[in-house]
Amino acid sequence: MCGIIGIISTNGNVSRMLRESLKRLEYRGYDSAGIATIANGIIFVKKDKGKIDEIHRMLNFDSLPGNIGIGHTRWATHGQPSRENAHPHLDCSGMIAVVHNGIIENYLELREELSKLGHTFRSETDTEVIPHLIEEFLKSNKSLEEAVRQALLKVKGSFAIAVISSKEPDKIICARKESPLLIGIGNSQMFCASDIPAILPYTRNIIVLDDMEMAVLTPNSVTIRRIDTGEIVNKDIIQVSWSPEEAEKGGFPHFMLKEIHEQPRAIRDTLRVDEKALEIFVQKILTADKIYFVAAGTSYHAALAAKYMLAKLAGLGSDAIIASEFEEQFPGDSSGDSVLIAISQSGETADTLVASRIAKNAGVCVLAIVNVVGSSLTRLADHVLYTRAGPEIGVAATKTFTTQLTLLSMIAAKAARENGMIDLDEYIRLNTELNEMPRKVRDVIERIEIKVKQLSKHLANCRNAFYLGRGISTATALEGALKMKEIAYIHAEGYPAGESKHGPIALVEPGFPCIFVAPPDSTYHSIIGNVTEMKARGAEIIVLTSKSCDDVIKNANTALILPEVHPILSPIPYIVPLQLLAYYTAVERGYDPDRPRNLAKSVTVQ
Numbered sequence: 001m002c003g004i005i006g007i008i009s010t011n012g013n014v015s016r017m018l019r020e021s022l023k024r025l026e027y028r029g030y031d032s033a034g035i036a037t038i039a040n041g042i043i044f045v046k047k048d049k050g051k052i053d054e055i056h057r058m059l060n061f062d063s064l065p066g067n068i069g070i071g072h073t074r075w076a077t078h079g080q081p082s083r084e085n086a087h088p089h090l091d092c093s094g095m096i097a098v099v100h101n102g103i104i105e106n107y108l109e110l111r112e113e114l115s116k117l118g119h120t121f122r123s124e125t126d127t128e129v130i131p132h133l134i135e136e137f138l139k140s141n142k143s144l145e146e147a148v149r150q151a152l153l154k155v156k157g158s159f160a161i162a163v164i165s166s167k168e169p170d171k172i173i174c175a176r177k178e179s180p181l182l183i184g185i186g187n188s189q190m191f192c193a194s195d196i197p198a199i200l201p202y203t204r205n206i207i208v209l210d211d212m213e214m215a216v217l218t219p220n221s222v223t224i225r226r227i228d229t230g231e232i233v234n235k236d237i238i239q240v241s242w243s244p245e246e247a248e249k250g251g252f253p254h255f256m257l258k259e260i261h262e263q264p265r266a267i268r269d270t271l272r273v274d275e276k277a278l279e280i281f282v283q284k285i286l287t288a289d290k291i292y293f294v295a296a297g298t299s300y301h302a303a304l305a306a307k308y309m310l311a312k313l314a315g316l317g318s319d320a321i322i323a324s325e326f327e328e329q330f331p332g333d334s335s336g337d338s339v340l341i342a343i344s345q346s347g348e349t350a351d352t353l354v355a356s357r358i359a360k361n362a363g364v365c366v367l368a369i370v371n372v373v374g375s376s377l378t379r380l381a382d383h384v385l386y387t388r389a390g391p392e393i394g395v396a397a398t399k400t401f402t403t404q405l406t407l408l409s410m411i412a413a414k415a416a417r418e419n420g421m422i423d424l425d426e427y428i429r430l431n432t433e434l435n436e437m438p439r440k441v442r443d444v445i446e447r448i449e450i451k452v453k454q455l456s457k458h459l460a461n462c463r464n465a466f467y468l469g470r471g472i473s474t475a476t477a478l479e480g481a482l483k484m485k486e487i488a489y490i491h492a493e494g495y496p497a498g499e500s501k502h503g504p505i506a507l508v509e510p511g512f513p514c515i516f517v518a519p520p521d522s523t524y525h526s527i528i529g530n531v532t533e534m535k536a537r538g539a540e541i542i543v544l545t546s547k548s549c550d551d552v553i554k555n556a557n558t559a560l561i562l563p564e565v566h567p568i569l570s571p572i573p574y575i576v577p578l579q580l581l582a583y584y585t586a587v588e589r590g591y592d593p594d595r596p597r598n599l600a601k602s603v604t605v606q
């Protein structure tokens with residue numbers, strides 16, 4: 001997730017406006033930034049790694065000349081944060097500059113093709129193929145607009161881009177597919193931006209581009225076309241009434257709710273996995289003597305789910321160990337063939353770093369699943385796979401959990417296929433279902449949010465709650481309970497449902513909320529017994545299940561119906577109502593879910 005901005009004006013220099021707009025997009029990424037402008041037929045670029053203010057102090061963005069320019073604030077996906085990898089990227093001639101948010105899936109292929117044609121690349125990014133492709137199409141005397149259109153027809157993946165050229169310095173070309181982009185219509189000024197906050201001080205009149213649309217912006221005009229057919233599209237202008245603060249949260253009252261709603265996009269981006277790195281992970285896992293997962297908090301719950309995934313699907317045993325406990329449980333690596341998979345959103349959690357270092361020093365191969373590119377864990381690990389959730393600002397992890405699960409289920413499915421534990425049909429089914437997951441998660445949010453909000457009004461008055469699941473749903477239950485504890489301050493206990501009768505059931509009295517995670521998998525018949533045990537003691541039964549599961553539905557006071565998915569994928573849609581439940585309960589109790597007491601986003605102490 002990056003932020004892009006483009007401004008063209010008749011009212012003088014735009015560099016300061018570009019910088020200030022980028023600041024308002026910094027929540028979308030902050031590892032590097034850059035601005036390109038055109039003046040006197042020359043493109044000027046200033047860019048570097050670091051936050052916008054830091055780079056501005058060193059380079060002074062405001063000194064860039066010209067009344068047209070583009071800018072970018074980066075959240076790295078391809079290549080470490082560095083000056084070379086920062087946007088804007090230029091073609092060989094230095095006459096075309098491009099900023100991009102998204103992922104170009106076929107960039108390696110295109111890079112090879114373009115290199116053979118004599119193009120020189122200066123960065124490791126996927127984006128850099130775009131200015132070179134445009135340069136290539138311009139050779140056949142096409143207009144800038146047509147060259148951009150042709151270039152975009154060649155790229156696979158997602159993009160929101162803004163392009164300027166010193167050959168046609170009177171326009172910005174912008175386009176989108178799957179990454180957000182809107183146009184702002186000002187007074188003799190035109191804007192394109194990833195999000196509304198960027199342009200709110202200048203205009204409240206916007207046009208939202210749809211997928212596969214591109215636009216040519218001049219200070220006083222906008223022309224929109226379909227990228228595939230070139231046909232002109234007429235679109236309505238919308239008036240935005242949000243305050244700047246509301247706009248930063250995308251109109252949501254809190255970042256946490258915004259991030260819950262972002263999950264379809266985050267999962268879709270994560271599915272665009274680096275296939276080579278995925279294959280390395282799978283090979284290391286398949287040849288390992290011993291497989292350890294280590295992580296903390298929510299990431300540990302993803303690790304626990306992964307342990308079930310590997311066992312059920314690939315027939316592989318593993319250990320999921322809480323990072324701070326690893327040292328005391330690790331027996332060393334006598335065979336020299338162990339693998340440790342460290343999972344962390346931030347890549348900076350001290351406990352996870354220490355565990356990984358201990359393993360590495362003992363000769364274990366360290367694989368990392370991380371959201372923040374360039375973080376400490378990525379530097380320590382032998383190989384890295386990235387979740388592509390984008391920056392998570394709410395302290396409680398939401399979209400980073402479902403994207404971790406997405407990657408872990410891809411690893412388990414590929415390992416199971418390669419060691420022959422599942423046939424091709426099941427592998428195809430898993431991949432198809434994963435590709436449908438963004439839509440399914442969106443449907444869950446749309447269908448269930450109001451019902452969960454009503455339920456939260458009741459839960460807000462409870463002092464305790466049980467979250468119970470069996471098998472892989474134990475991980476979902478633990479994560480649901482953690483969310484409730486950390487932001488609504490209700491004592492919520494996640495437990496394996498089968499184990500609850502060995503002690504915890506003593507707490508149950510009439511009205512005690514028991515939330516059952518009960519998808520229709522191999523544990524379903526056993527969990528019916530656990531539901532009736534709790535019901536017999538007067539518990540209030542809330543079930544998350546699927547529409548075919550009559551036995552639990554009929555015993556429930558409230559049933560939240562979720563889509564039927566492959567059993568190893570159930571934690572992805574099933575956690576979403578529990579995230580929403582914690583969120584609305586916190587709000588109902590008058591707490592700020594974005595700033596839970598005593599907690600920090602990244603825990604860098606042991």
Ligand code: F6R
Pocket residue numbers: 296297298299300343344345346347348349352395396397398482486601602603
């Ligand atoms: C819970 C939460 C924390 C983190 C934990 C690990 O909502 O956010 O429990 O999951 O501190 O953080 P990372 O994943 O950054 O290692």
